Amino acid sequence: MAIYSTKQLLSLCFLLFMVSFSYGRVNLNPTLKTKAVNLGGWLVTEGWIKPSLFDGIPNKDFLDGTALQFKSVTVGKYLCAELGGGTIIVANRTAASGWETFRLWRINETTFNFRVFDKRFIGLDANGKGIDLVAVSNTPGGSEMFEIVKNSDDVSRVRIKAPNGFFLQVKTEELVTADHAGGGGWGDDDPSVFVMTIAERLQGEFQVTNGYGPNKAPQIMREHWSTYIVEDDFKFIAGNGLNAVRIPVGWWIASDPTPPKPYVGGSLQALDKAFTWAQYGYIFCIPTNISATSTQAKPMMLIVPFRKYGVKIIIDLHAAPGSQNGYEHSASRDGFQEWGLTDETIQKSVSVIDFLTARYAKSPSLYAVELLNEPLAPGATLDMLNEYYKAGYNAVRKHSSTAYVVMSNRLGASDPTELFPLTNGLTRTVIDVHYYNLFSDVFDDMTVQQNIDFIHTNRTAQLNQITTSNGPLTFVGEWVAEWQVKGATKEDYQRFAKAQLEVYGRASFGWAYWTLKNVNNHWSLEWMIKNGYIKL
Ligand SMILES: *[C@@H]1O[C@H](CO)[C@@H](O)[C@H](O)[C@H]1NC(C)=O
Ligand SMILES: *[C@@H]1O[C@H](CO)[C@@H](O)[C@H](O)[C@H]1NC(C)=O
Ligand SMILES: *[C@@H]1O[C@H](CO)[C@@H](O)[C@H](O)[C@H]1NC(C)=O
Ligand SMILES: *[C@@H]1O[C@H](CO)[C@@H](O)[C@H](O)[C@H]1NC(C)=O
Numbered sequence: 296m297a298i299y300s301t302k303q304l305l306s307l308c309f310l311l312f313m314v315s316f317s318y319g320r321v322n323l324n325p326t327l328k329t330k331a332v333n334l335g336g337w338l339v340t341e342g343w344i345k346p347s348l349f350d351g352i353p354n355k356d357f358l359d360g361t362a363l364q365f366k367s368v369t370v371g372k373y374l375c376a377e378l379g380g381g382t383i384i385v386a387n388r389t390a391a392s393g394w395e396t397f398r399l400w401r402i403n404e405t406t407f408n409f410r411v412f413d414k415r416f417i418g419l420d421a422n423g424k425g426i427d428l429v430a431v432s433n434t435p436g437g438s439e440m441f442e443i444v445k446n447s448d449d450v451s452r453v454r455i456k457a458p459n460g461f462f463l464q465v466k467t468e469e470l471v472t473a474d475h476a477g478g479g480g481w482g483d484d485d486p487s488v489f490v491m492t493i494a495e496r497l498q499g500e501f502q503v504t505n506g507y508g509p510n511k512a513p514q515i516m517r518e519h520w521s522t523y524i525v526e527d528d529f530k531f532i533a534g535n536g537l538n539a540v541r542i543p544v545g546w547w548i549a550s551d552p553t554p555p556k557p558y559v560g561g562s563l564q565a566l567d568k569a570f571t572w573a574q575y576g577y578i579f580c581i582p583t584n585i586s587a588t589s590t591q592a593k594p595m596m597l598i599v600p601f602r603k604y605g606v607k608i609i610i611d612l613h614a615a616p617g618s619q620n621g622y623e624h625s626a627s628r629d630g631f632q633e634w635g636l637t638d639e640t641i642q643k644s645v646s647v648i649d650f651l652t653a654r655y656a657k658s659p660s661l662y663a664v665e666l667l668n669e670p671l672a673p674g675a676t677l678d679m680l681n682e683y684y685k686a687g688y689n690a691v692r693k694h695s696s697t698a699y700v701v702m703s704n705r706l707g708a709s710d711p712t713e714l715f716p717l718t719n720g721l722t723r724t725v726i727d728v729h730y731y732n733l734f735s736d737v738f739d740d741m742t743v744q745q746n747i748d749f750i751h752t753n754r755t756a757q758l759n760q761i762t763t764s765n766g767p768l769t770f771v772g773e774w775v776a777e778w779q780v781k782g783a784t785k786e787d788y789q790r791f792a793k794a795q796l797e798v799y800g801r802a803s804f805g806w807a808y809w810t811l812k813n814v815n816n817h818w819s820l821e822w823m824i825k826n827g828y829i830k831l
Contacts, residue, residue, distance in 0.1 A: 334811055335810030337524045339614050341623060348503055363396070380394075380412055382431070383471075386471055398410045409441060428457075453489055464486040499624060499625075532606055540569070544562065545614035549650040551563035573660040616643045617640040621671065645687055666703075702767075718767040733778065746791060762802065770806065
């Protein structure tokens with residue numbers, strides 16, 4: 296081991312300090328193109344990214360948003376909210392789709408509300424004998440609470456217990472009442488028995504927190520936040536050619552430490568930590584007794600702040616109040632998309648942006664604020680977005696003249712330049728587009744080469760269409776080296792990733808891989824880098 300004098304060590308520390316200082320200044324360069332990775336599944340839960348997070352939930356088949364269909368064993372037809380809601384429940388449909396699907400609101404592990412197609416809730420008819428099933432209530436109360444009792448031998452067979460203590464039974468195809476005593480067997484002759492199908496599940500932040508409930512959720516979530524992404528991840532990111540992270544957050548982060556139920560506090564602290572890791576590390580210089588022969592050596596310690604990783608942060612409002620797309624990754628409770636339907640959801644979103652920008656504006660790591668992830672057309676209208684994006688932009692500019700303001704294009708909109716009139720005259724704006732060779736039947740039968748050609752030809756064309764010299768910058772804020780191809784080789788994946796890096800590298804703001812960690816290997820950039828699939 297080399298032996299240094301105290302003086303030499305001090306100079307070394309000083310040198311490192313200077314290096315870190317100037318490195319920091321270089322990083323302030325406004326034209327930095329991001330090569331980023333998303334920290335998906337961290338502060339906004341997505342069950343498919345980390346399924347184990349849901350393992351400890353009691354009765355975890357029945358989470359908020361689970362979509363259920365019930366076929367009566369006696370008449371052989373599905374329960375249905377006639378007209379999609381607003382009137383009676385019948386059992387006369389041979390196939391199940393929207394009107395025959397009931398989405399759960401979980402009260403606790405045994406008690407649920409059933410939300411129907413037109414957003415009303417099933418309950419007992421208060422005007423009649425109190426036993427007829429109707430879907431008329433807009434706000435669930437005591438008359439809308441049901442239990443689902445499973446047959447322990449065949450969990451697809453269930454009975455549904457109404458709030459009057461009796462079970463639902465199908466008397467005729469047009470008459471469903473809550474007046475069966477229960478008991479008895481699970482055979483095809485029992486009018487209170489239904490075959491249940493789970494048509495859809497949601498595994499987002501609402502499901503995980505409400506699933507564990509107020510006693511367990513805080514501990515589970517804090518454990519997840521503090522172990523899933525740690526300082527070492529920033530070391531890995533900075534050490535592998537990436538220069539930024541896009542961090543999805545949920546609207547409840549702004550009311551930390553006491554967000555509205557069922558959300559739990561603590562995600563803000565986790566985000567604070569990310570800013571610390573992105574920005575500074577420390578060098579400890581401990582020149583104690585470095586030279587056994589030197590008598591001047593005194594035990595001492597120097598702490599030098601050091602821009603260790605220099606990673607830029609893009610904060611991304613991924614989950615807005617009411618849900619801007621109905622997906623679990625926007626923390627939808629039940630699959631309905633209700634953001635923008637009231638002015639309150641828009642105002643609340645603006646104040647989240649205001650809050651977050653104010654908090655981090657002074658950090659040299661804050662690079663951009665993304666106002667909203669993946670609003671879905673037609674539910675999220677262009678009018679809603681124009682109103683919100685304008686107000687969100689102003690909220691960012693109130694605190695920062697340098698942070699980029701990222702606006703996500705609408706999923707399902709036909710014109711990728713529809714936000715251009717809005718960005719006209721605004722400064723440092725970015726359009727975010729997400730390019731997956733997935734989620735569309737266009738890709739169903741594509742070969743490896745066709746997928747790669749699609750990147751070179753079609754994605755290039757799409758990117759060219761939105762990348763203009765005087766318009767907003769362009770950002771491929773989500774992409775992944777995954778496709779529908781079955782049995783592709785490692786080399787196929789390498790070529791696919793390389794093509795995307797090349798094309799998305801031409802986006803004027805840069806790109807971000809989805810995501811850093813994922814149990815599905817190809818969706819984990821960490822795994823892809825460590826296993827030699829992707830090299831930056
Ligand atoms: C089901 O029953 C309702 C109520 O009687 C009726 O209006 C509807 O037409 C029926 N639908 C079918 C498909 O039989
Ligand atoms: C669930 O909620 C219902 C309705 O509030 C209540 O009657 C029941 O005791 C609760 N069950 C549990 C296990 O907390
Ligand atoms: C420094 O090294 C000398 C010589 O090896 C030893 O005697 C002394 O205890 C050490 N002092 C400290 C502070 O470790
Ligand atoms: C990709 O672009 C080519 C050339 O413009 C076009 O012929 C083809 O239909 C596009 N493919 C898809 C799947 O849209």
